[in-house]
Amino acid sequence: MSGDRITGETFATRSDVIAEHGMAATSHPLATQVALDILKAGGNAVDAAIAANAATGLMEPTGNGIGGDFFVIVWDAESEELYGYNGSGRSPKSLSLEYFLENDYSDIPQRGPLPVSVPGTIDGWFAMHERFGRMDMADILAPTIEYARQGHPVADLIAWYWDRSVPVLEEYPGFVEQFTIDGRAPEAGEIWKNPGLADTLEAVAEGGRDAFYKGDIARSIGDFMEEHGGFLSYEDMAAHEGEWIDPVSTNYRGVDVWQLPPNGQGIAGLQILNMLEAYDLAEYGFGSPEHVHLFTEAKKLAFEDRARHYADPEWMEVEVADLIDKEYAAKRRELIDPERAARTVEAGNPALNQGDTINLTTADSDGNMVSLIQSNYRGMGSGMTPPGLGFILQNRGEMFVLKEGHPNTFEPGKRPFHTIIPAFLTRDGKPWVSFALMGGGMQPQGHAQIVINLVDFEMSLQAAGDAPRIHHTGSTEPTGQAIQMTDGGVLNLESGFSYDTVRALMKMGHTITWALGPYGGYQAIMKDHEHGVYRGASESRKDGQAGGY
Numbered sequence: 001m002s003g004d005r006i007t008g009e010t011f012a013t014r015s016d017v018i019a020e021h022g023m024a025a026t027s028h029p030l031a032t033q034v035a036l037d038i039l040k041a042g043g044n045a046v047d048a049a050i051a052a053n054a055a056t057g058l059m060e061p062t063g064n065g066i067g068g069d070f071f072v073i074v075w076d077a078e079s080e081e082l083y084g085y086n087g088s089g090r091s092p093k094s095l096s097l098e099y100f101l102e103n104d105y106s107d108i109p110q111r112g113p114l115p116v117s118v119p120g121t122i123d124g125w126f127a128m129h130e131r132f133g134r135m136d137m138a139d140i141l142a143p144t145i146e147y148a149r150q151g152h153p154v155a156d157l158i159a160w161y162w163d164r165s166v167p168v169l170e171e172y173p174g175f176v177e178q179f180t181i182d183g184r185a186p187e188a189g190e191i192w193k194n195p196g197l198a199d200t201l202e203a204v205a206e207g208g209r210d211a212f213y214k215g216d217i218a219r220s221i222g223d224f225m226e227e228h229g230g231f232l233s234y235e236d237m238a239a240h241e242g243e244w245i246d247p248v249s250t251n252y253r254g255v256d257v258w259q260l261p262p263n264g265q266g267i268a269g270l271q272i273l274n275m276l277e278a279y280d281l282a283e284y285g286f287g288s289p290e291h292v293h294l295f296t297e298a299k300k301l302a303f304e305d306r307a308r309h310y311a312d313p314e315w316m317e318v319e320v321a322d323l324i325d326k327e328y329a330a331k332r333r334e335l336i337d338p339e340r341a342a343r344t345v346e347a348g349n350p351a352l353n354q355g356d357t358i359n360l361t362t363a364d365s366d367g368n369m370v371s372l373i374q375s376n377y378r379g380m381g382s383g384m385t386p387p388g389l390g391f392i393l394q395n396r397g398e399m400f401v402l403k404e405g406h407p408n409t410f411e412p413g414k415r416p417f418h419t420i421i422p423a424f425l426t427r428d429g430k431p432w433v434s435f436a437l438m439g440g441g442m443q444p445q446g447h448a449q450i451v452i453n454l455v456d457f458e459m460s461l462q463a464a465g466d467a468p469r470i471h472h473t474g475s476t477e478p479t480g481q482a483i484q485m486t487d488g489g490v491l492n493l494e495s496g497f498s499y500d501t502v503r504a505l506m507k508m509g510h511t512i513t514w515a516l517g518p519y520g521g522y523q524a525i526m527k528d529h530e531h532g533v534y535r536g537a538s539e540s541r542k543d544g545q546a547g548g549y
Helices: 003-007 029-040 045-059 097-102 121-132 137-150 156-169 175-179 195-207 209-213 216-227 234-238 266-276 289-309 326-333 442-455 461-466 499-507
Strands: 017-019 023-026 069-076 081-087 243-245 248-252 255-259 358-363 369-375 423-427 430-438 470-473 490-493 521-528 533-538 545-548
Touching (some): 017 023, 023 045, 023 521, 023 533, 029 045, 029 137, 045 069, 045 121, 069 121, 069 430, 121 209, 137 195, 195 209, 209 216, 209 234, 255 266, 266 289, 289 326, 289 442, 461 521, 461 533, 521 545
Antiparallel strands (some): 069 081, 069 369, 081 243, 255 423, 430 521, 533 545
C-alpha cells in the first residue's frame, strides 16, 4: 500500500513506526538496532542514545565522531522536566586573533590544524550518563567496540560521501592511514573496521571521561597538534567542561517548541515560527505560494539576526529572551511584504543588555525521551587524525569571525557559533515530539518546517519529514564570510512543489533553483498519550531507520 493511501499525502514514503515499550530513530539501521538492544537489556533512553551515538561515530564518520561536539535535550519522566546540555568545545588558549591577522587570514581555514577546537562529545556522554544513565558505560559502549573490531558493512549513502571526502582530506596527517583502505574510501557493502577507535572507546569505558581529557589520549592529541602546526594542547583538553543549560521555548499555536540557546542556532527556528504565527498557513495550504513565500521572508529576517547576534553566550550583547520575544517578532513581521520577495534585510535591534552531522532520538518504557545531535562539521571534520586513536578532530573553529567587534569574533578559550541543534515539542506540559533535522544552515529552517507540517498541516510524523522542503540560501553568515544579503538570495525547492507555486514565487521576485540538497536529515519520536505508544519516523533521504519494540 502506498504512503498516500495511509497518510493522505502523496509524498509520504511510509506510515509511522509504532511500538509500545521503546523507540529509537537514527541515521543508520545498525545504530538503531544497537539502541534497541540497550533498551531491551534494561537500559533507558539516555543509555540507548549514548550507545547509538557511539555507533554512528563508527558507522557514519562522514557526519560525526568523538572528535566533534555534542548537544542534547533530555525529557526526564521522573521530574517531568526538560534538561539541556551544551557539549561544545572551546578554542585553543594559545591561539589568538592577532595570529590570524598577522598571517593575513581573512577567514579561518576550513580544514587542517587551525580550525580545531576541543572535542566535547565524550564529556557530554558522561555528563548525561552521570545524571540520568542506568547501565554501566562499558556495557553501553560494548556493541560499538565489537563492531569496530569485527567490522560492519558500509551503507550506500555513507560510501558515496566517504568517496567524496577522501580527495579533500587525504593531505592531512593520519587520515589516509586510519580512514581509507589502501588510499581509497570503502565501497558500499564492504566491511569496515576501526581498531584504533575500539581501543579509544575501551580506554574511555574503563577510565571514564578523564581517560579522554586528562590521560594518554589527550597527551597524544596535544603532541600531534604541536607536531603539525596546531594549537590545541593537552591543557586545553584537560580544562574542558560542558554545561547543563535550560532549554528555551516559544509557543506556536498551543505547542511549546523547545531549543537550546546559543552558541547554537536553534532560536532562529523559534524566531521564524514567532513571525509566522500571525498567518493562517493552514488556510493557504501546504506548498501554496503564500506558504513558501511567507516562510522564506521570515527566514531571511531571522537569519540576519543569527548572523549579527548569535555567539557564545558569554560574549553575546543581546538577550535570548529578547530575540524570541513575541513583540519583537511582531516588529520584524512588519518588514514582510506578502506580495514581494525582499532583496535585502538587516538584523533587528532587540533590547540590548550592555551580553554534516547526525541526529538521533530515543525513548523508553518509563517515558524518558532524548533528542541528541552530534557533528564534526563539514562532514568528516578537519582531516587532522591523531595516530592510532581512530577518529578525526572537528573543525568547528572555522565558524569564528576574524574581525573585531562581533560577538562571534575569535578569542582564546571561546566556544564558536554552532549549527547543530536538537529540538523538542511539548503540549500541555507533556512530552510530544523529540526530533531534529540536521544540515548546516538548513537546520532551523527544517525545524520550523517540521513544526508547521505537524501543527498547521496536521501531517503524520513520517509525512512531516517526507514533505518536500524549502531551503533558502544567501543570508549573511555568522562567520562574516558573506556580506549582507543584497539580492534576495536563492530559494531552493525540493521536487514536489507545483509549477503553479513556482511561477507565482518567481513573479514575487524569488530566484528559484531545483537543488539536489542539502535538505537535511530528520529523525523523530512522538509520544501518543491517547494510546500509550510511541511513533517513530526516519529520514527518507538517508539510510536511517526508526524501530521499536
